[in-house]
Amino acid sequence: MNLQQFRFVRETIRRNFNLTEAARSLFTSQPGVSKAIIEFEDELGVKIFERHGKRIRGLTKPGVQVAQVIDRIMREVDNLKKVSDEFARHNEGGLVIACTHAQARYILPRVIPAFRARFPKVRVSLAEGSPPHLAQLVLHEQADVAIATETLALTPGLASLPVYSWEHVIVVRPDHPLAQLKSSEAKAITLEQLAAYPIITYDHAFSGRTTIDEVFASKNIKPDLVLEAIDADVIKTYVDVGLGIGIIAGMAFDPRRDPDLVGIPAGHLFGTHVTRVAVKSGVFLRDYVFVLLEMLAPELTRDVVTDAIENNHTN
């Protein structure tokens, strides 16, 4: 029994039970993989793979169990490398942050410079995508953390924690009728008023778009959605050229930086949203990952995060 056999079994499963592909992706010979697996099965005394003649088609019943244990073992083996790296190359290494455009553009700029200053040798990279995609990145260990909306909390295998809450903002041109409202009128703006104008907002699955749809639907209002985009910059641009009114996440609007637009808080219409951070449960986190999280939200201390990972919390 050896680690190589575990790798071969795992990769064969991942490659849809194709030994040839498994061998190729592990840079070794196909007969070697075949032999190692057969020897492994012999040692365990059970067949792991369902064979139809000479074709491997799937896992046997014991194979399912064995595969689960192997997954856990290999995850821990990976952790071994990370644990030692933490000491051998303290404060060196890579950090992949999977996040949506909104985080990359409006939240992380407050954090990354300080992080870089503290960990100059850590190579930071941002992977943008839709929340479900981000969850997959973390789940497949292609990213260390994901920062996105509530969706993350629903993904099995991830431990997620709340970072901050925010509300939507309606953005309009200064010459737009909605921009003329008095402060008290703006606070009481209704869905019906909004629906009177063409609307530009996020693509599905982004920044609370689902909620926006639900809110309109619950009042049986069909908004006139003229454009959908995955980021607020694009939305603001089209609002600016007069295509309609925008509904964006609050953090994406700043009166000082967006002097050509007027923002109207819309929390009373679309509710409060929580941006969450997620890490894969069971994986070892480098020290600087904990620091990053604490920079994002001071309440995300090492203890809180560790607890969430170990007990697979989803607070």
Next chain:
Amino acid sequence: MNLQQFRFVRETIRRNFNLTEAARSLFTSQPGVSKAIIEFEDELGVKIFERHGKRIRGLTKPGVQVAQVIDRIMREVDNLKKVSDEFARHNEGGLVIACTHAQARYILPRVIPAFRARFPKVRVSLAEGSPPHLAQLVLHEQADVAIATETLALTPGLASLPVYSWEHVIVVRPDHPLAQLKSSEAKAITLEQLAAYPIITYDHAFSGRTTIDEVFASKNIKPDLVLEAIDADVIKTYVDVGLGIGIIAGMAFDPRRDPDLVGIPAGHLFGTHVTRVAVKSGVFLRDYVFVLLEMLAPELTRDVVTDAIENNHTN
């Protein structure tokens, strides 16, 4: 990186950082162990062991972390063997039940015959000992389950569940003054009355002896303990020969089987006790272990036990 290196590291720690002993207990050469460990450290890029010259004294800081991960890996590797055995030799294998005399003598006889009938090929063995000792047996995987008093719930690393509750019984000879009490008087028997006679009961740490001590102490009564034994049979024998009155666990007294003694329930004096079953958390349990537990107590279904193991419950 290979499993052998993990084994060497783990064994070296277990043998108090003595490579020579570790090698011997793994039936291999000492230089081989030394070399494998050094190569492992080189690969990880960290020293696992604290060396003073050529003596290994303990774990380094990274070593502590590495050792933890290795423990998890090796536990899963053991599980691999168990998982496959479960299929390869279904309903065959060994079952070691660690229990106190009380369980072996008065509880398990109700269960073992049925278990044997259902799993004729499982070799059952009973390991008797004190509750802390039993806990150690399970923790070191020398026993599959432990059955004993509450102590088990306090042992870290074990998942334990309640099996049944019981109360103490005072046993006396038929010619003893306490045997002459009317039923209503017997129910209201006091500690003071008991303390008037020489007492025979369990050794410390057995069958609620601690509670007995505490109850007497709380009333500032010093009982006249003439004899301590680890099992009720011995206690009953000495009660029978007139050495004193006995305090034993309720399950150890049966009017039909002990016609020469009179039993007086003592739950109102010494409270209710819970016998628990414990398994090591994180280990794979053979199918027949689950069945045994369900035979012991119908509410200990597979789901309940699995849940307790995975979440390290201590209900």
Next chain:
DNA sequence: TGTTGTTACGGAAAACGTAAATATT
């Protein structure tokens, strides 16, 4: 007939044991 898995075999690499050297208590 092309693709995929198993068997056969030989060279390379590693694993491991013995012996010797070195350091510690």
Next chain:
DNA sequence: AATATTTACGTTTTCCGTAACAACA
């Protein structure tokens, strides 16, 4: 001096790649 670890070295075993074979679709 006794005990313990590392280094050196040679043998044995395991590993792994190529080639050939067998079986599926």
